Amino acid sequence: MTAAREHVIADLRTRIALQSGPAKQSGCLPFGVDEIDTMLPGGGLMRGALHEFAGGGAGTVDGAAAALFVAGVAARTKGKIVWCLTRPDLFFPALAQAGLNANRVIFVEGDRQEDVLTSMEEALSYGGLGAVVGEVVRLPMLASRRLQLAAEKKGSLALVVRRWRRQSEANDFGQPTASTTRWRVSALPSVALPVPGVGRATWLLELMRSRAGECAEFIVGACDDQGRIDLPSRSVDGSHSSRRSRHSG
Amino acid sequence: MTRVVSIYLPDLSTDRIRRADPAIPVEQAIAVIAKSGSKRWVSAADASAKKAGVRIGMPAAKAQALFQGLLMIDADPRADAAALERITLWALTQYSPIVAVDASDGIVMDTEGADHLRGGELPTLTGIANLFRGRGLMTRVAIADTWGAAHACARAICRDTVIIPRGETVRAVERLPVGLLRLPEKTVGDLRTLGFRTIGELSATPRALLTLRFGPEIGRRLDQMFGRAGEPIDPIRSSEQIEVSRSFQEPIGAAETIDKYVGRLVVQLCDELQKQGLGVRRADLIIDKVDNTRQAIRAGMAKPARDVAWLTKLFRDRTEKIDPGFGIEKLTLVAVMSELLEETQTASSFIEDVGEDLTPLVDIFGNRGQRVYRLAPVASDVPERSVRRIAATADDVDVFWSHQWPRPVRLLAHPELVEVIALMPDHPPVSVTWRGKRRRVKSADGPERIFGEWWQRTSEWAAVRDYFIVEDDAGERLWIFRSGDGVDGETGSHKWFVQGIFT
Numbered sequence: 001m002t003a004a005r006e007h008v009i010a011d012l013r014t015r016i017a018l019q020s021g022p023a024k025q026s027g028c029l030p031f032g033v034d035e036i037d038t039m040l041p042g043g044g045l046m047r048g049a050l051h052e053f054a055g056g057g058a059g060t061v062d063g064a065a066a067a068l069f070v071a072g073v074a075a076r077t078k079g080k081i082v083w084c085l086t087r088p089d090l091f092f093p094a095l096a097q098a099g100l101n102a103n104r105v106i107f108v109e110g111d112r113q114e115d116v117l118t119s120m121e122e123a124l125s126y127g128g129l130g131a132v133v134g135e136v137v138r139l140p141m142l143a144s145r146r147l148q149l150a151a152e153k154k155g156s157l158a159l160v161v162r163r164w165r166r167q168s169e170a171n172d173f174g175q176p177t178a179s180t181t182r183w184r185v186s187a188l189p190s191v192a193l194p195v196p197g198v199g200r201a202t203w204l205l206e207l208m209r210s211r212a213g214e215c216a217e218f219i220v221g222a223c224d225d226q227g228r229i230d231l232p233s234r235s236v237d238g239s240h241s242s243r244r245s246r247h248s249g
Numbered sequence: 250m251t252r253v254v255s256i257y258l259p260d261l262s263t264d265r266i267r268r269a270d271p272a273i274p275v276e277q278a279i280a281v282i283a284k285s286g287s288k289r290w291v292s293a294a295d296a297s298a299k300k301a302g303v304r305i306g307m308p309a310a311k312a313q314a315l316f317q318g319l320l321m322i323d324a325d326p327r328a329d330a331a332a333l334e335r336i337t338l339w340a341l342t343q344y345s346p347i348v349a350v351d352a353s354d355g356i357v358m359d360t361e362g363a364d365h366l367r368g369g370e371l372p373t374l375t376g377i378a379n380l381f382r383g384r385g386l387m388t389r390v391a392i393a394d395t396w397g398a399a400h401a402c403a404r405a406i407c408r409d410t411v412i413i414p415r416g417e418t419v420r421a422v423e424r425l426p427v428g429l430l431r432l433p434e435k436t437v438g439d440l441r442t443l444g445f446r447t448i449g450e451l452s453a454t455p456r457a458l459l460t461l462r463f464g465p466e467i468g469r470r471l472d473q474m475f476g477r478a479g480e481p482i483d484p485i486r487s488s489e490q491i492e493v494s495r496s497f498q499e500p501i502g503a504a505e506t507i508d509k510y511v512g513r514l515v516v517q518l519c520d521e522l523q524k525q526g527l528g529v530r531r532a533d534l535i536i537d538k539v540d541n542t543r544q545a546i547r548a549g550m551a552k553p554a555r556d557v558a559w560l561t562k563l564f565r566d567r568t569e570k571i572d573p574g575f576g577i578e579k580l581t582l583v584a585v586m587s588e589l590l591e592e593t594q595t596a597s598s599f600i601e602d603v604g605e606d607l608t609p610l611v612d613i614f615g616n617r618g619q620r621v622y623r624l625a626p627v628a629s630d631v632p633e634r635s636v637r638r639i640a641a642t643a644d645d646v647d648v649f650w651s652h653q654w655p656r657p658v659r660l661l662a663h664p665e666l667v668e669v670i671a672l673m674p675d676h677p678p679v680s681v682t683w684r685g686k687r688r689r690v691k692s693a694d695g696p697e698r699i700f701g702e703w704w705q706r707t708s709e710w711a712a713v714r715d716y717f718i719v720e721d722d723a724g725e726r727l728w729i730f731r732s733g734d735g736v737d738g739e740t741g742s743h744k745w746f747v748q749g750i751f752t
Binding site for chain 2: 057058059062063064065067068071080082089090091092093094095096097102103105106107108109110115118119122123126128129187188189190192193196197198199201202203222225
C-alpha cells in the first residue's frame with residue numbers, strides 16, 4: 001500500500017517537474033546531512049533557484065553567521081563565484097577557512113542596493129557560475145522574482161544574504177519573496193569543552209520557508225574547512241575541535 | 250549638461266625638452282628661442298628662467314645678457330605640436346571618449362558621465378594634475394560648463410586646479426581679460442585699444458556695434474563661453490585607430506533602431522579588427538545628433554576582445570542612456586585602444602572543470618561603474634593588512650592564508666573601543682561591553698600575539714596586540730584585542746578593541 005502510494009507520488013512529482021520548466025533538472029546541492037536533506041524537496045538546495053539567508057537575533061545587522069553559511073554552500077559548488085555587495089567588510093581568511101578558494105570568488109562592489117540586485121541578475125543570466133551571492137538589505141518581490149527567473153534560465157545557484165542596517169528592519173524578512181528556500185542562521189552557545197577554550201560554533205538553522213516542502217529547525221555545528229555543516233551530536237566527540245586553539249589558557 | 254575639462258600646459262616646450270633629454274639638471278634654466286625674420290626672441294621659458302627675469306617675447310640677446318647660465322634652445326613648433334598630439338591621444342585612451350587638442354598648448358575634453366568613475370570632479374582634476382606632473386609636465390586644469398569657460402579659467406588661474414560649479418560660468422569669467430576669449434590676436438589688440446579689459450565689459454556692450462566693427466566672431470565666442478551656442482568637441486583621431494561609422498539620411502531616434510545599427514557597427518568593427526589581428530581594449534561609440542551636439546559611450550575590456558556578442562552586449566547595455574534629442578545623424582564606433590589578439594585553441598568541452606571565461610561578465614560590471622576585484626593574501630600578520638585586492642581577471646594566486654587560527658567573518662573597518670574587565674597580563678576578559686551591550690564571556694581562546702610591523706611604520710616598533718576570541722552566553726563570538734602586552738606600557742595603550750565578528 002505505502003509502496004504503491006510512494007510510487008504514485010514520485011510519478012506525480014516527476015510530471016510536475018516536467019511541466020514547471022525545462023531548466024529545472026539542474027539538480028540539487030545536498031548538505032550531506034540526511035536530516036536536513038530529507039526535509040528539502042529534491043534532497044538539497046535546488047540549483048537554478050534563489051535561496052535566502054539571514055542572521056537571527058543580534059546577527060541580523062552583521063549577518064556573519066549567514067555569510068559564513070553561504071560561503072560554506074558556495075565552497076561546495078564547482079566553478080567561479082560572483083559575490084555582490086555594497087559594504088566590503090568580509091574578511092576573506094574566514095571564508096577561506098570555510099573551504100572557499102580566493103581564486104574562485106569575484107567580488108562586485110556597488111554603491112547602491114539596486115546595483116547588487118542588477119549585478120546578481122546579470123551574473124545569473126551569464127551562467128556557468130558555481131554560485132552567485134548577493135548581500136542585500138531589501139529584497140522586493142519583483143526583484144526576487146527576476147533573480148529566480150534568471151537563476152532558472154541558466155541553472156545557477158542564487159544565494160542572497162539579507163543583512164539590515166538596524167535590528168528593527170529585520171521584520172522585513174516576513175515579507176513574501178519568490179525565493180525557493182529561506183533560512184535563518186543564529187548563533188547558539190557552543191557545547192562546552194572539557195578544557196578552557198571556545199568550542200566549535202553551533203548554529204540554530206531555521207528553514208523558515210521551503211517551496212513544496214515543510215519548515216524545520218536544526219541545531220548544527222558551523223561550517224568546517226570543507227564548508228560542511230553537521231549535527232552536533234556527532235561533533236561532540238571532538239573530531240572537529242582541531243580548529244580550536246592549542247594555546248588556550 | 251556637459252562638463253568640459255581644459256588642461257593647459259603652460260611650459261609645454263620646455264617640459265618637452267626636459268623629457269627628451271633627462272641629462273639637463275633640474276635647476277638649469279631653459280629658454281626657447283624662436284626666429285621670425287631676423288628677429289630672435291624668447292618663445293618659452295621655464296619657471297626658473299622666469300624667476301630670473303626672462304619674459305616671453307623678449308629679444309634673445311636681452312635674455313642672454315640678463316642671465317648668464319641660461320640654456321637657449323631653438324624652438325621647434327612641430328615637435329611641440331607632435332608632443333601635444335601624443336599626449337592628447339594618450340588622454341583619449343585614459344579619460345574620456347571626446348578629447349581634442351585645444352589651441353597650441355592645451356587639451357580639452359568632455360568628461361560628462363565619467364567623473365564619478367574617479368570619485369567626483371575634484372579627484373578627477375587633481376588626479377590629472379598629479380599624473381601629468383609625475384611625467385614632468387606642468388598643468389593647470391579647469392572644469393566648467395563650456396569649453397570657452399574652461400579654456401579661459403585654466404589659463405587664468407595660478408593654482409593647479411579650479412572647478413567652476415554648474416551655472417556659475419558668468420560669475421567665474423566676467424573679471425577675466427578679453428585675451429582669454431580665443432579671439433585672433435589682432436582683434437584682442439584692437440579691443441584693448443578701445444578700452445575693453447574684461448570679458449564682462451565686453452558682454453555688456455551692445456552686440457550690434459561690436460559686430461559692425463569686428464564681425465560676428467566676438468559674439469560667437471561670447472555665446473560659446475556662456476553656453477548659449479553649442480561648441481562640440483571634435484575628438485582627436487590617429488591613423489592607427491580603427492573606426493567604422495554610419496551616417497543616416499533620415500535622423501534616427503527609436504531605441505530599437507539605435508540598437509540595430511550599433512549591432513551592425515560592432516560586426517563591422519570586429520571584421521576590421523580581424524583583418525589586422527587586433528583585439529579592442531577600449532571602444533567608443535560617438536553619437537552625432539542633428540542639433541550639433543555629440544554624445545559618447547565608452548566601453549572598456551579587461552582583455553583584448555573581438556567577440557561580436559560581447560561588444561554588442563557592452564554597448565546595448567547602455568544605449569538607453571543615449572538621448573537622441575531631435576535625432577541622430579551619425580554613429581561612429583572607434584577602437585581607441587587595441588592590442589594584438591592571438592587566436593588560441595579552446596579546450597574541448599569533454600574535459601571537465603574548464604574554467605568558464607568570465608571576462609565579458611567582468612567587463613559588464615566594470616562598465617557599469619562597479620568595482621570588480623578578487624582578494625589575495627598579503628604576507629602580513631596584521632589582520633587589516635593581510636588582504637589585498639587584485640584584478641578580477643588576474644592569474645590565480647597559489648598562496649593562501651594560514652588556517653591555524655580561526656578568523657572572523659566580518660572585519661570592522663576600524664577597531665572599536667570596548668570596555669573590558671580582565672585580569673592582566675594574559676587572561677581573557679571576563680566581560681565585554683561593546684556598542685552599549687554588556688556580555689559575560691563564557692569561554693575564550695587566546696592570546697594570539699601579533700607584533701607590529703616596524704618595517705612598515707616606525708611607530709609600530711614595539712607595538713603588540715593580544716587577540717582573543719570570546720564567546721558570550723548567547724553564543725555570539727567576537728574578536729577582540731588588547732593593544733599592548735599587558736605589562737610594558739611601551740607596547741601599547743592597554744585599551745581593548747573589537748575588530749571582528751564571528752557569528
